[in-house]
Amino acid sequence: MKRLIEKGLMFGNLMHVDTPVLVERYNRALRHLTGKSTALAEFHIDISGYSPEIGDELADHYYLNHGGVNRQFILLSTEQRHCPLLNAEFSTSRDILRRFIDTNERQLFALTGTDAVAGELENSVLEVSSPEQLFDTRRIVVEADTTGGTIAHSARLESLIERFLSEQDAWFDGALIAEMVETAKLTGDISRNPVRLQHAEFEQKNFWTSHFGGLYLFTDVQHSALIASGEKPRGRLPVDRVLSFEDRKGIARFLEDNQLAEPIVKARGANEVVILRQKMDFILAATLAHRGVALDHLSRSDMRRLAPRHTEHLPKEYEGLAAMARWAETRGARPRIGMEHPSYFYLLRATNTPDRDLVNMLLAELSPLDFRQLFICHKHEFYRRYRSWSESKRAYVTNMLSREYAMDKAGARALLFGDGPDMHGAIEEPKAEARDAISGPNAGGETLLA
Template sequence: MHRLIERGLMFGNLFRVDSPPLVARYNRALQALTGKQTALAEFHIDISGFSPEIGEELGDPAYLNPRGVNRQFILLSTNQVSAPLLDATFSHSRTILRQFIMENKAALFTLTAKDAVAGELLNSVHSADTPARLFNIRRITVEADTTAGTIEASDKLGAMIDDFTARADGWYDDVLIAKMIDLAKDTGDVTRNPVRLKHMTFETPDFWTALFGGLYVFRSVDHPAVIAMGDVDALGELPVSPVIGLQARGDIATFFKLNDLVEPVAQSKSPQVADILRRKMDFMVADIASKLGGDLAQTSPRQMRQLARQHADALPEAWHTLAALVRWAEDGAPWPRITSDDAGYFYTLRARPGRHADLVNMLLSELAPLDARQLFICHKQAFYAAYATWPDAKREFVVEMLSKEYLADKVGTRDALFGAMPHVPQTPPPLSKRRGPWG
């Protein structure tokens, strides 16, 4: 994995914690959430405050996510908003954290100037010991406060002020006045400088989870279904049906079609479409060449064509499917009829614009795993797991391609692959305030 880290393809954009005040704030929050502390003087954290270095130190990579269903978080800075979420258990977690930070940016900036903000993505399920229990997760509430309880204290002081001003004999209540003065020492003047966090709740009908071998849950579509990456029989009875296994390609294709979730990558005849298809083909060539001892040191289009000719007999069926599409896009050949039985079928699709787009593209990346670029962009955990099994030559080829093409122009690459469209979060807008402050 060192090659990925060095090229900025793994642990990129993590927030660096390297000053004694920040470490002390982190430890106070960590103690409050887990009862543990770190002895490290320097480490990196993701958007949730999880640190891979601290996970290694504690021997617990899930120290902020102990049961996988109620992720805790520690915020030291609003700059964490651009960090990734490492080892996510649910696809919606980073989207929710990011929206919470953006919606409360001013308040969080003020609060984190003096203290850490700690909290939890809370739902009604505290342990997903069976697959069926996952389906009780329908909404996530973000609860947060500083380790000193600033928000809770501000709410209490505000209520006291309201009580004081509403009562004709307020000036004679020495106990109330003393309590307000005591709280104001910590909160400041909440009437002039109110600091509030929007305690946001999100509906989560559709999600991916890493639990139970990997599940894609679609409940808000016209024809609900669960797509299982692991053993379907081991899941038992689920409240959503059908449950479709990874090998049931025809059923997955039907699910996509019934809910109008996908569209062809090849929207028109153009060199740009041909380039996208060729790059998918190049990753397939690299996979075969790395296994058969081919030279992947040179990656020009001409050299990739030479490798394809050299290993023509071993190329997968999906390569030939995409080659037929390239001939249509560039040479005026007839449109090839590609059905779900074809090994290249899912390589020819992308998500249709809409609120399910990110989740569908994530699923498609697992259905078309030889396209390493799409796998990296849409499903990093699956990419890292696959990367660990590849020959070294393929690792170097993929890293080189991602460094030159994707990291150099992330927005342009995404627009080319998935269509230029405004990003639509997987989670809908938050519901109104329903819960009190964390702590």
């Protein structure tokens, strides 16, 4: 993984904690949450305050995420909202933390000026020992305070002030006035600078979790489903369908029934055909690397010239992408690619809904030879697969991602996935043309991608 780290493709955009003041604040929060501390003089943290270096030091990379639920966090600065979330067990956790920071930016900026803010993403379960318990994790409450208890003291002071204003003869209650004075020393003037965090409750209805080998749970759609990357969970679950990756047709129908995915290329001559050509290049690179071809100094043109020599070794995913690209670029026959064809999910992307990122994550795992989409949408799976690749493929992938994707991330995402929806606004209806791009069932009862 060293190559990924050196290229900024792993542990990138972390916040550097390198001053004695910040290290001491972090340690106060760490002891408050876990009873542990670090002896490191500097380290890096993600949006939740997790540090890979401290994880190595403690021999526990889940020191803020015990059991994979109720993730704890440490905020030293509101700038952490720009950081990634490492070791994510739920796809919604980073978005919840970022929205919490954005909503309370002014308050958190003031609080982290003098102390660390420590907290937890709490749900109604303490552990997830069965898939059924995932349906009890829909409501997430963010509990947070400084290590000195500033918010709790502020709430206490507000209560005391309310008593003082409402009770008769409160002016003569020396004990009440003394407690107000002492508490105010801890909080400051809350009439001018109220210390209260807002929007601390969130719902996660559609999400991915790494538990049980990886599960995608869709409950907030017309036709609900649980989709397993590995073995399909047993038992009765409160969804319409329980699917595994082996049931490709079932997953394709689920996406179609809920209008969650659309073809990348919807018309002949569309500009999106460049995406198909890039996917073909990635598959070609994987094939050449597997055949022992050194990719270090090969350009895409060089690789394409080598393609005819390895035709019999190119997988069916390549064939399907090539057929669709030919149709989009020429007057060739329109390909009829069924749901069970290996290239089917390579030819799709998510429609413009609030679940776009989750659906693209699912599609990335269903089309793993497209390493760029896997890296963008599902880093957990990308890093897992990277460990098994040849040195030649690792070098090619890291060079390509650092050279072409990292230089213009926003542009690459716009090309691949289109304009994203307002994730905090109203749900937008998918465009009619996206639905029309998928033909109806043929005589054999199988939907075809056109």
